[in-house]
Amino acid sequence: MKIYERIEKDILLDIKSGLLKPNEKLPTNQELAEKYHTSGVTVRKSLATLVNKGYLISIERVGTFVKEREKDLFLINFSLENSINEEITDTEIEDILISVAQIKGQRRELKTLEIRRMYFSGSMPVGYSIDSLFLKGHYLTEGVEKKAEKNIAIMNRIFNSYEVKKTIEVTMDYPNKYISNRLLIDESMPMLCINLHFYTLDDHPIGKSIIYVLGENIELNGKSFYE
Amino acid sequence: MIINHKYEDIAENIKYKIHKSFYPVNSAIPPENTLADEYGVSRITVRNAISKLIDEGYIYSIPGKGNFVLEKHNDKYLISLKTENLLMKPYQRVELLGSEIIKPTIDLVYHLRIAPDARVVYIRWVLLNDEKPIAYDIQYIPYFPGITVWNDNFEYTSFSEILSQKNRLFQMQGKMNVSGVNCELNIAKILKIPVGTPVMQITQKILDDDEPMGYRQLFIKREWCCIRGNSHQE
Numbered sequence: 001m002k003i004y005e006r007i008e009k010d011i012l013l014d015i016k017s018g019l020l021k022p023n024e025k026l027p028t029n030q031e032l033a034e035k036y037h038t039s040g041v042t043v044r045k046s047l048a049t050l051v052n053k054g055y056l057i058s059i060e061r062v063g064t065f066v067k068e069r070e071k072d073l074f075l076i077n078f079s080l081e082n083s084i085n086e087e088i089t090d091t092e093i094e095d096i097l098i099s100v101a102q103i104k105g106q107r108r109e110l111k112t113l114e115i116r117r118m119y120f121s122g123s124m125p126v127g128y129s130i131d132s133l134f135l136k137g138h139y140l141t142e143g144v145e146k147k148a149e150k151n152i153a154i155m156n157r158i159f160n161s162y163e164v165k166k167t168i169e170v171t172m173d174y175p176n177k178y179i180s181n182r183l184l185i186d187e188s189m190p191m192l193c194i195n196l197h198f199y200t201l202d203d204h205p206i207g208k209s210i211i212y213v214l215g216e217n218i219e220l221n222g223k224s225f226y227e
Numbered sequence: 228m229i230i231n232h233k234y235e236d237i238a239e240n241i242k243y244k245i246h247k248s249f250y251p252v253n254s255a256i257p258p259e260n261t262l263a264d265e266y267g268v269s270r271i272t273v274r275n276a277i278s279k280l281i282d283e284g285y286i287y288s289i290p291g292k293g294n295f296v297l298e299k300h301n302d303k304y305l306i307s308l309k310t311e312n313l314l315m316k317p318y319q320r321v322e323l324l325g326s327e328i329i330k331p332t333i334d335l336v337y338h339l340r341i342a343p344d345a346r347v348v349y350i351r352w353v354l355l356n357d358e359k360p361i362a363y364d365i366q367y368i369p370y371f372p373g374i375t376v377w378n379d380n381f382e383y384t385s386f387s388e389i390l391s392q393k394n395r396l397f398q399m400q401g402k403m404n405v406s407g408v409n410c411e412l413n414i415a416k417i418l419k420i421p422v423g424t425p426v427m428q429i430t431q432k433i434l435d436d437d438e439p440m441g442y443r444q445l446f447i448k449r450e451w452c453c454i455r456g457n458s459h460q461e
Contacts, residue, residue, distance in 0.1 A: 071401075073305055073306070074305070074307075074403045075305055075459060076405075077304075078302055079302045081246040082302070088239075157282070164458075166458035167455065168304045168454075168456045169453060169456075170405060170453070170454040171453050172407055172427055172449040189425070190449055214407070215406060215407015215408065216406070216407060219404055221402070221404050222306065222404075223400065223403070224402075224403075224433075225305060
């Protein structure tokens with residue numbers, strides 16, 4: 001085991017066992033470095049991992065503290081294919097177009113590459129998604145329909161990249177009439193809407209995705225984050 | 228309508244097997260020849276399906292070794308199940324509808340894995356805004372000595388707070404589930420909506436060393452519910 005992993009493991013154990021209490025200050029990096037006969041860089045590396053995992057909070061020039069743990073925090077795993085109760089046997093591209101979209105929390109509109117897809121289980125439509133990738137000026141927008149495959153691949157690669165942060169919002173709402181009809185659902189029937197927003201690591205919006213599914217067809221399952 | 232090519236069907240089928248962990252993360256998917264036989268198609272078709280899956284980030288290829296399932300790394304989100312974080316707008320008032328010790332129903336015997344003659348603390352809250360009900364919170368806790376079933380300053384707290392009254396917790400662990408349901412009579416009555424109205428249902432189960440310690444059902448009116456979360460990378 002590498003030194004930084006050992007430091008990380010030791011601190012985590014102390015937090016879990018209650019030896020280190022919420023809001024308690026950790027020894028300084030210098031002190032930890034001496035204790036483990038290592039450098040400050042190594043200590044910082046271990047602490048940074050625990051900060052990222054949500055166990056510690058670091059305040060510049062003050063120190064590192066044990067974070068108050070929210071017991072009601074859950075980790076859910078969401079993707080349409082994993083969360084839907086039926087097997088998706090077919091995906092159909094309904095439309096691929098250049099459109100404009102409003103960005104969350106901003107007034108400006110951006111040119112987007114929009115892909116509308118329908119998901120089937122056998123012959124039954126079970127879901128509808130609208131993915132929008134916000135475009136930079138130089139993206140070639142002519143004839144996107146003809147290069148559907150290529151554009152979808154680009155969008156998938158961007159949305160699934162490691163350098164992407166996402167937010168999820170689940171509501172129950174009425175999609176527009178067209179989508180209800182396509183999914184063979186009465187317009188008066190609300191559906192589960194899963195809104196995903198994609199950002200770069202420095203919070204620059206890069207895209208969004210809306211998925212509509214009938215409430216009874218989907219389940220979001222999670223387990224507590226802290227154990 | 229766009230007609231699917233054969234290779235697209237194969238790609239979809241392999242994707243499904245990946246999603247259901249029939250091909251686990253980092254495992255090799257069968258070689259092209261085997262897949263060609265399995266689907267009764269040519270190797271070219273299989274190769275097309277595989278290159279589509281590589282493009283979509285499902286698998287990666289190591290030349291000379293084969294194709295492997297790539298871990299989907301960013302489908303994980305952190306969400307908070309504190310009631311105030313599940314609502315569009317904050318609630319104004321909470322009313323305790325009841326807190327009593329009951330004999331478990333069949334459902335509870337199943338969810339809490341208790342004996343049919345065990346005792347269960349049954350607590351019901353209704354959340355109000357403008358004096359109109361917006362959510363109904365039902366909590367079931369197998370009776371343990373020291374649990375406060377009722378006192379004058381009984382307050383609406385987070386579910387895990389109540390359970391933390393129980394000392395000597397070993398390894399607390401929670402499970403949750405969100406789905407849309409058509410509400411049944413008893414819920415419709417409390418929320419003052421017609422039977423069958425779709426509502427959001429959030430269930431939470433708390434286990435201690437794998438033993439159920441509590442079960443909570445929260446029903447939120449459609450227009451009031453918004454579950455938010457942020458992606459989490461391990």
